[in-house]
Amino acid sequence: xxxxxxxxxxxxxxxxLLQEKNLKLYIKREDLIDPEISGNKWRKLKYNLxxxxxxxxxxxxxxxxxxxxxxAATAAAAKRFGFHAIGVIRGEELNENSNxxxxxxxxxxxxxxFVSRPDYMFRxxxxxxxxxxxxxxxxxxxxxxxxxxxxxxxKEILNEIEIDFDYITCPVGTGGTLAGLASGLHxxxxxxxxxxxxxxxxxxxEVGQLLSPEFHSRxxxxxxxxxxxxxxxxPKLIEFIQExxxxxxxxxDPIYTGKMMYGLYDRIKKDKFxxxxxxxxxHTGGLQGIAGFNEKYGLELKA
Ligand SMILES: Cc1ncc(COP(=O)(O)O)c(C=O)c1O
Numbered sequence: 001x002x003x004x005x006x007x008x009x010x011x012x013x014x015x016x017l018l019q020e021k022n023l024k025l026y027i028k029r030e031d032l033i034d035p036e037i038s039g040n041k042w043r044k045l046k047y048n049l050x051x052x053x054x055x056x057x058x059x060x061x062x063x064x065x066x067x068x069x070x071x072a073a074t075a076a077a078a079k080r081f082g083f084h085a086i087g088v089i090r091g092e093e094l095n096e097n098s099n100x101x102x103x104x105x106x107x108x109x110x111x112x113x114f115v116s117r118p119d120y121m122f123r124x125x126x127x128x129x130x131x132x133x134x135x136x137x138x139x140x141x142x143x144x145x146x147x148x149x150x151x152x153x154x155k156e157i158l159n160e161i162e163i164d165f166d167y168i169t170c171p172v173g174t175g176g177t178l179a180g181l182a183s184g185l186h187x188x189x190x191x192x193x194x195x196x197x198x199x200x201x202x203x204x205x206e207v208g209q210l211l212s213p214e215f216h217s218r219x220x221x222x223x224x225x226x227x228x229x230x231x232x233x234x235p236k237l238i239e240f241i242q243e244x245x246x247x248x249x250x251x252x253d254p255i256y257t258g259k260m261m262y263g264l265y266d267r268i269k270k271d272k273f274x275x276x277x278x279x280x281x282x283h284t285g286g287l288q289g290i291a292g293f294n295e296k297y298g299l300e301l302k303a
Contacts, residue, residue, distance in 0.1 A: 001053065001081050002046040007160035008033050010280070013248060021268055022275040026165075027250060028157060031257075031285040037080075039285020040170070040177045041073030043153035044145035049081055051149055052139035061086040061138035062145070063123045066094055067101045067231070067255075067293070069286045070144050075110035085110040086136060090120040099292040146176025151210055154180020157282065165189065166277040169264055170284055171196045171256035172203055172221055173230075177284060179210035182219035191219045194260040197230035198223070225263030231255050231293075237262055241301060251302045253286040254293055 009032060013025045030039040037045065052060055060083045064071035071087045078085035087110045089102070094114050096106035106112060122128040129140055141147070154177050158168075168185070169192045170177045178193035185191060195203055200223045207219060227233050233254045241258045245251055252258040264281055273279065290303035 001050060002042065004033065008157075010161060010163070011250075015247075017265070017268060021271070021273070023268060023273055024278040025264075025268075026163070026278070026280045028161065028280055028282045029250075030157065031251075031283045031287060033285070036076035036288075037073045038069065038288065039283065040154060041070055041077075041145065041285065043157060043180070044070075044150035044176055045073060045077050045141070046153040046156075047149035048139070048141050048145060048147070048153075049077060049083070052083065053081075055139060057083070057137070057139035059084045059086060059136050059138040060141055061088065061132060061136055062141040063088045063090075063120070063143040065090045066099060067289045069101075069256075069289055071105050071110070072101050072288050074141065074145070075105035075108040078110065079108045086113060086138060087111070088113045088115055088120070088123065090115065090117060092116045092119075099295065101289060101292050104288070142174070144174030144176060146174040146179070146206075146210065148210065150176040151180040151183055155184040157181065158184040161280060164278065165280045167192055167273070167279045168282065169194065169260060169279065170282040171260040172207070173197065173256065175203055175207040176210060177282070178219055178221070179207045181282070182207075183211055183215045185215070185218045187218075189218065192264075193219060193221045194263045195221055195223045195226045196256050196259050198226050198228070222263060222267075225259050225266070227259060233258075233297075238299060238301070240265070245302050250283070251287055251290070252283075253290050253303075254301065255289060256286045257283055 009029045011027045033042045062074050075085050092114050096102050167190050172178050172193035172195045182191040240262045241252045287303040290301050
């Protein structure tokens with residue numbers, strides 16, 4: 001289960017701006033890890049599903065929004081590795097045909113339970129969780145897959161990087177990816193997380209809970225590039241994503257990796273990195289969500 005022989009590629013980015021600022025930038029192409037269990041989802045699901053198998057569970061239950069990459073990846077992973085998957089989806093008005101993400105999850109055999117926004121708030125309540133655990137005898141994976149088992153998987157990204165670097169960056173949604181990266185760094189290195197939703201204070205708390213105290217100072221969350229909140233965007237962001245694709249042939253999504261790269265480039269322009277440093281940006285995947293995004297907003301972003 002979750003066998004893979006090669007590391008994901010580490011691609012050097014050539015750019016006049018990087019030359020001018022004397023910085024090296026690489027993208028760790030986690031988006032290429034698997035066509036369906038993409039990016040950080042592969043890393044976060046790996047030890048969760050291994051644990052579920054060890055516990056003899058046949059059902060995995062998890063949570064997500066209408067366009068959730070985590071729902072898409074869990075459905076695909078459950079199908080591939082022989083689990084029945086249940087997805088608790090935020091939005092009672094939705095159904096399995098509401099968008100390409102839910103359609104595909106349903107096609108992959110995931111049972112979708114649509115709940116109201118107030119009910120969805122119970123997703124972290126111990127009472128509600130134990131009720132569902134008993135009802136379905138399921139292995140429960142939290143929203144976004146972020147728990148201690150996810151940290152173990154995300155840390156493995158670092159084992160594949162053979163060059164020395166100063167900064168490693170990722171988008172932040174539920175915080176597991178940033179916590180996983182920070183927890184494997186050396187003291188001279190820092191993990192920079194770019195918040196994809198408005199959550200100052202809240203995100204720090206979430207990441208802090210997943211991280212042992214000695215690693216707290218190895219991470220920082222940057223809140224300046226959330227574009228007003230989750231899935232919010234503006235023409236500047238869309239233009240940046242299109243230009244980045246035209247220049248480097250690397251697709252970015254407008255919810256996570258697009259905001260991270262936009263923020264990273266802006267900080268490079270504003271001299272937030274000292275000359276001579278090496279930065280690795282983790283491409284956490286999420287390209288499956290672009291179809292739904294294009295459909296909703298009438299855009300033509302490449303996936
Ligand atoms: C493509 C993508 N990148 C980054 C993230 C953020 O990761 P995390 O939830 O671990 O903060 C997510 C999901 O939340 C995602 O789907």
